[in-house]
Amino acid sequence: MTTTVQAVTRKQIDAEIRQALAAIYLAAYGDPSLPESQLDADNFVSSTIPRHSRRAGFRLILATTDGQASGYAYGFTGKRGQFWSDWLSGAAPADIVENWVGDHFELVDIVVDPRHRGQGIAGLLHDRLVHDLPQQKALLATTPDGGAAARLYDGRGWQVLVPEIDGAKALYGLDLADRTA
Numbered sequence: 425m426t427t428t429v430q431a432v433t434r435k436q437i438d439a440e441i442r443q444a445l446a447a448i449y450l451a452a453y454g455d456p457s458l459p460e461s462q463l464d465a466d467n468f469v470s471s472t473i474p475r476h477s478r479r480a481g482f483r484l485i486l487a488t489t490d491g492q493a494s495g496y497a498y499g500f501t502g503k504r505g506q507f508w509s510d511w512l513s514g515a516a517p518a519d520i521v522e523n524w525v526g527d528h529f530e531l532v533d534i535v536v537d538p539r540h541r542g543q544g545i546a547g548l549l550h551d552r553l554v555h556d557l558p559q560q561k562a563l564l565a566t567t568p569d570g571g572a573a574a575r576l577y578d579g580r581g582w583q584v585l586v587p588e589i590d591g592a593k594a595l596y597g598l599d600l601a602d603r604t605a
């Protein structure tokens with residue numbers, strides 16, 4: 425199997441890319457037999473992605489395995505005044521907010537089609553997404569359950585900043601200023 429990853433700009437997000445993103449989203453998060461799942465996937469590509477793609481620093485990486493879209497990762501510059509940054513400002517300890525929130529890279533999602541998991545695709549997506557970011561810090565929230573996502577982030581230098589930020593998730597941070605050349 426051959427997997428490649430490529431950056432996709434906002435202007436390159438056409439019907440084919442939206443269809444690929446929706447299919448990956450549905451396979452990973454939904455139950456294809458439920459109409460709500462298809463509606464969620466459609467909303468993701470018709471509302472969430474367009475809204476997020478207008479944010480400063482938007483990056484979308486698409487993985488293709490043997491010619492088929494197999495995963496995606498995306499994020500953007502997080503700023504005060506945006507929903508998640510403002511929410512974090514009220515939910516995280518003041519020292520974390522002071523040192524991490526605002527002008528950070530917000531890693532929103534890394535998603536791999538379940539048929540392609542266990543092949544290192546999430547790692548490829550992650551590495552391409554955070555490569556050469558201009559920000560000094562990156563943030564994300566995920567379940568710190570020792571599962572695949574937590575292992576991926578732990579193995580790439582992310583640290584748990586707040587063990588429980590919204591009930592089930594932890595806030596992770598990556599100090600991008602510490603990157604080696």
